[in-house]
Amino acid sequence: xxxxxxxxxxxxxxxxxxxxxxxxxxxxxxxxxxxxxxxxxxxxxxxxxxxxxxxxxxxxxxxxxx
Amino acid sequence: xxxxxxxxxxxxxxxxxxxxxxxxxxxxxxxxxxxxxxxxxxxxxxxxxxxxxxxxxxxxxxxxxxxxxxxxxxxxxxxxxxxxxxxxxxxxxxxxxxxxxxxxxxxxxxxxxxxxxxxxxxxxxxxxxxxxxxxxxxxxxxxxxxxxxxxxxxxxxxxxxxxxxxxxxxxxxxxxxxxxxxxxxxxxxxxxxxxxxxxxxxxxxxxxxxxxxxxxxxxxxxxxxxxxxxxxxxxxxxxxxxxxxxxxxxxxxxxxxxxxxxxxxxxxxxxxxxxxxxxxxxxxxxxxxxxxxxxxxxxxxxxxxxxxxxxxxxxxxxxxxxxxxxxxxxxxxxxxxxxxxxxxxxxxxxxxxxxxxxxxxxxxxxxxxxxxxxxxxxxxxxxxxxxxxxxxxxxxxxxxxxxxxxxxxxxxxxxxxxxxxxxxxxxxxxxxxxxxxxxxxxxxxxxxxxxxxxxxxxxxxxxxxxxxxxxxxxxxxxxxxxxxxxx
Numbered sequence: 001x002x003x004x005x006x007x008x009x010x011x012x013x014x015x016x017x018x019x020x021x022x023x024x025x026x027x028x029x030x031x032x033x034x035x036x037x038x039x040x041x042x043x044x045x046x047x048x049x050x051x052x053x054x055x056x057x058x059x060x061x062x063x064x065x066x
Numbered sequence: 067x068x069x070x071x072x073x074x075x076x077x078x079x080x081x082x083x084x085x086x087x088x089x090x091x092x093x094x095x096x097x098x099x100x101x102x103x104x105x106x107x108x109x110x111x112x113x114x115x116x117x118x119x120x121x122x123x124x125x126x127x128x129x130x131x132x133x134x135x136x137x138x139x140x141x142x143x144x145x146x147x148x149x150x151x152x153x154x155x156x157x158x159x160x161x162x163x164x165x166x167x168x169x170x171x172x173x174x175x176x177x178x179x180x181x182x183x184x185x186x187x188x189x190x191x192x193x194x195x196x197x198x199x200x201x202x203x204x205x206x207x208x209x210x211x212x213x214x215x216x217x218x219x220x221x222x223x224x225x226x227x228x229x230x231x232x233x234x235x236x237x238x239x240x241x242x243x244x245x246x247x248x249x250x251x252x253x254x255x256x257x258x259x260x261x262x263x264x265x266x267x268x269x270x271x272x273x274x275x276x277x278x279x280x281x282x283x284x285x286x287x288x289x290x291x292x293x294x295x296x297x298x299x300x301x302x303x304x305x306x307x308x309x310x311x312x313x314x315x316x317x318x319x320x321x322x323x324x325x326x327x328x329x330x331x332x333x334x335x336x337x338x339x340x341x342x343x344x345x346x347x348x349x350x351x352x353x354x355x356x357x358x359x360x361x362x363x364x365x366x367x368x369x370x371x372x373x374x375x376x377x378x379x380x381x382x383x384x385x386x387x388x389x390x391x392x393x394x395x396x397x398x399x400x401x402x403x404x405x406x407x408x409x410x411x412x413x414x415x416x417x418x419x420x421x422x423x424x425x426x427x428x429x430x431x432x433x434x435x436x437x438x439x440x441x442x443x444x445x446x447x448x449x450x451x452x453x454x455x456x457x458x459x460x461x462x463x464x465x466x467x468x469x470x471x472x473x474x475x476x477x478x479x480x481x482x483x484x485x486x487x488x489x490x491x492x493x494x495x496x497x498x499x500x501x502x503x504x505x506x507x508x509x510x511x512x513x514x515x516x517x518x519x520x521x522x523x524x525x526x527x528x529x530x531x532x533x534x535x536x537x538x539x540x541x542x543x544x545x546x547x548x549x550x551x552x553x
Contacts, residue, residue, distance in 0.1 A: 014306065038143070048150065
């Protein structure tokens with residue numbers, strides 16, 4: 001499950017760029033392809049945050065930090 | 067003399083003092099000097115590892131790449147999120163093993179994991195050969211930044227000597243502690259400066275980001291999308307993937323992993339680092355703004371686009387602040403590279419050949435080697451010809467060849483033998499050297515292949531041959547070991 005989630009940004013960047021390789025429309029001030037890649041970068045953080053929360057390795061870690 | 071000069075010079079002096087002061091209250095034994103006694107908390111580990119993104123190469127190179135090539139520069143934005151995803155699992159595993167076996171360098175890891183001194187030596191040689199040109203690149207960048215930001219008052223030659231002297235002094239005194247403290251200052255400054263430039267310049271000159279990109283698209287056809295040939299999507303994908311795999315394979319980044327106090331640090335850093343790296347987007351904005359405002363730079367001069375536009379836009383004192391930031395982006399990574407190269411020479415080459423050498427002697431030798439390595443780098447910076455350029459191009463591809471053997475070492479079954487790992491790295495590195503020196507690409511080697519394959523980064527071929535060799539040699543050597551009667 002976590003490994004599958006981790007694949008999302010890889011697919012988004014490496015495969016997504018094939019569909020979104022165009023300059024227009026400009027979204028949020030960025031050419032489409034650049035906007036897509038920025039979105040994938042933000043998604044990487046989001047995906048890692050979810051993985052972090054469901055990863056049992058971090059439970060004891062957080063408990064010991066309290 | 068103008069306002070920029072004292073600010074740039076002040077940054078150099080400040081870095082030196084802070085770097086030296088970092089040693090206070092620490093007994094600089096080998097483990098303390100190289101990996102901070104494995105005691106660093108999240109913030110230090112964060113700036114040592116995430117801060118590695120912001121070197122002179124990214125400060126000058128990312129804006130220069132966007133200025134000169136346009137869309138292919140997007141790759142700079144894409145490799146690090148993928149590298150951080152890998153890091154979530156990779157770094158804690160590396161850290162645990164290194165701590166358990168009290169390792170202090172990257173070659174130590176391979177030597178211990180595969181139980182092979184020869185493999186340790188090979189990894190050390192590959193690392194040093196990749197690191198020296200990387201140090202040269204930082205010094206070259208430093209020379210350019212100081213000369214430009216001081217409006218020519220400091221010559222590049224003086225700047226290079228000054229920079230090398232400063233990092234040698236604080237590396238010898240404080241080791242990784244000096245790099246960590248100065249990295250905090252560096253990352254704070256670059257965050258402020260880059261965010262300001264990347265927002266202010268497009269708004270000031272074009273009225274907004276969208277307006278700037280529309281102006282760029284109108285002036286330069288196809289500049290904002292990946293081209294159909296050359297630096298195409300195939301090039302982009304293969305380069306992003308290769309760079310992501312090689313990200314933590316740099317010997318100084320690998321050693322930074324060991325400095326952490328606990329393994330949860332890496333997982334927490336992985337979550338926020340992609341957002342932190344997004345700052346590179348703003349560096350690229352500067353490059354795109356410069357294509358229209360200060361056109362005409364070509365060749366190596368494209369790397370000056372950020373400074374040219376800044377000089378045109380701001381008062382000298384602010385150019386001094388940008389210059390001071392640039393100076394830090396050269397000095398801090400330079401200090402880590404310098405320490406790691408000297409340490410690997412002493413710990414893995416010298417001690418690799420004379421295993422009985424005690425820690426104290428290795429520490430003394432490493433500190434003696436710091437100014438020696440710095441002098442070699444200064445020599446290449448001031449006299450380097452085509453060789454050093456070729457080595458630079460190879461550096462990243464070299465260290466990426468260490469990745470397959472690292473991953474294989476964590477497999478539950480022993481799939482790869484020490485002979486397999488050794489042969490794989492050797493073949494990978496040889497392939498990189500051969501293709502770079504011959505200036506060959508997949509397109510020139512196999513012109514009949516379809517364009518999508520021809521544009522692939524040549525590093526893919528080296529990595530493929532590396533893995534293939536690794537597996538075949540492992541298969542052969544494992545069968546031989548199995549046939550031998552147990553003693």
